[in-house]
Amino acid sequence: MRIERVLLKDYTTLGVGGPAELWTVETQEDLLKATEAPYRVLGNGSNLLVMDEGVPERVIRLAGEFATYDLRGWVGAGVLLPLLVQEAARQGLSGLEGLLGIPAQVGGAVKMNAGTRFGEMADALEAVEIFHEGRFHIYLPQELGFGYRQSRLPPGGIVTRVRLKLKERPLEEIRRRMAEVDAARKGQPKRKSAGCAFKNPPGHSAGRLIDERGLKGLRVGDAMVSLEHGNFIVNLGQATAKDVLELLKRIQEELPLELEWEVWP
Ligand code: FAD
Ligand code: EPU
Structure with a gap:
């Protein structure tokens, strides 16, 4: 088992997120130990918006026998x-x-x-x-x-x-x-993102609704509504969670969309 202090922006596809203690567990024994105190589980970090302050709980990542x-x-x-x-x-x-x-x-x-x-x-x-x-x-x-x-x-x-x-x-x-x-999937951006930010409302595409509102290209810092697909928020380089939250807020002021991402903490 490895326990290390990391920045979660290095473990999320959006490339955003502050410090945490990462517990990489490789055996059942490791898992028992890692879960003795409050924890969160990290997968590939592709649906997460992690705050710049990071998370106080242990962050558990599965490896070793859990990755065969x-x-x-x-x-x-x-x-x-x-x-x-x-x-x-x-x-x-x-x-x-x-x-x-x-x-x-x-x-x-x-x-x-x-x-x-x-x-x-x-x-x-x-x-x-x-x-x-x-x-x-x-x-x-x-x-x-x-x-x-x-x-x-x-x-x-x-x-x-x-x-x-x-x-x-x-x-x-x-x-x-x-x-x-x-x-x-051809219309989806290749830049850093966490996939679609919002769930599709029944019978609608959130991406299309955002597009029709003319919100593509809307930008806060380095967080931008993708020019390719309206439901993707992309990190142009140095975006922070604060930028992304502000951008989400501006979109939700225009459209009542439900977030698909999970926000940590
Ligand atoms: P994470 O983002 O790390 O975590 C997500 C949630 O799962 C958290 O609550 C976490 O605690 C929990 N979790 C992770 N591992 C475990 C575990 N072992 N046990 C219990 N809980 C766990 N999603 C789609 O549905 N369809 C798409 O077409 C799609 N396209 C995408 C394209 C791109 C380019 C990107 C970046 C994302 C896309 N996504 C898509 C979003 C994302 O890939 C999915 O939501 C995916 O299921 C998240 O998995 P993850 O392992 O990255 O989980
Ligand atoms: N559209 C626009 N403008 C845009 C985006 C989309 O007009 O900016 C139009 C498209 O032209 C199309 C329709 O809206 O006619 C639907 O778009 P798309 O086919 O891209 O599907 P989506 O509903 O936006 C969903 C999932 C994706 C999944 C694709 C492919 C959700 C929130 N999104 O997108 O999942 O990859 O279908 O099946 O359910 C994710 O969940 O993170 C994700 C990426």
């Missing part, structure tokens, strides 16, 4: 989803294609029920192992309250492993589906 996988058995929650999507395709296993392009860890994808209109994480799950109250528990997906970009995990629950529901399919079919998802 067998696509036909248990998959560690610390494994990167993009790796799994490619590896499943290579093995001729279908079920993850809709998740192409989501830069999550498996655990973060479960917690957020990450997805696209081609499929979401919950659809690909057979079972989920969650550590809480000092023990590992196995859940069926229907017990976890999955909805659009949401789940109901037990309080303090840390997803540690999952079993996936994958089917053998011809490689060309899997590749064709992946190409379709890739094409649907």
Whole structure:
């Protein structure tokens, strides 16, 4: 186990966030120790807005035995989803294609029920192992309250492993589906971001609504509404959480949108 003081901006895709104590856990024993005091769990930091002041709790990151996988058995929650999507395709296993392009860890994808209109994480799950109250528990997906970009995990629950529901399919079919998802993502920016900032209101696209209001290019410091997609806030370089919060506020003054990101603390 490694315990170190870090700046969370180095651990989030938006590149924003202050200091914290990072606990990188590699074994069950590490996890037991790390959870003895108040904690938060970090996945790949791709849906987080972390304040410039950082967070007071321990920040737990899964590595070691929690980052190994067998696509036909248990998959560690610390494994990167993009790796799994490619590896499943290579093995001729279908079920993850809709998740192409989501830069999550498996655990973060479960917690957020990450997805696209081609499929979401919950659809690909057979079972989920969650550590809480000092023990590992196995859940069926229907017990976890999955909805659009949401789940109901037990309080303090840390997803540690999952079993996936994958089917053998011809490689060309899997590749064709992946190409379709890739094409649907073409309009998304390549700059530092945390994906879509807001949830889509039922029947609408938040990105389109922001675009139609003429808010693309709106900027506070180095935080800017992407010129490519209205629902992405990009970090042009040195954005702070304060900049991003102010920009979110200005958008929400114009449109009643619900934040998709999680704000720490
Ligand atoms: P983090 O951002 O690190 O954490 C998010 C939440 O999950 C936190 O509450 C955290 O505590 C919790 N968490 C993390 N790991 C665990 C664990 N093991 N156990 C319990 N809780 C945990 N999202 C989509 O849904 N669809 C998209 O198409 C999409 N595209 C994106 C494109 C880009 C370029 C980027 C930057 C982001 C995109 N996102 C998308 C957002 C993001 O990738 C997802 O929300 C993803 O699920 C976050 O996973 P993470 O591992 O990065 O979690
Ligand atoms: N549009 C605009 N202007 C914009 C952005 C979009 O006119 O600035 C239009 C598009 O042309 C399209 C429609 O709005 O006709 C929908 O846009 P898009 O296909 O990009 O989908 P979205 O609803 O904006 C959702 C998810 C994305 C996911 C894509 C692909 C949400 C909040 N967003 O975006 O997820 O990648 O579909 O399936 O549900 C995320 O959640 O972080 C995320 C990136």
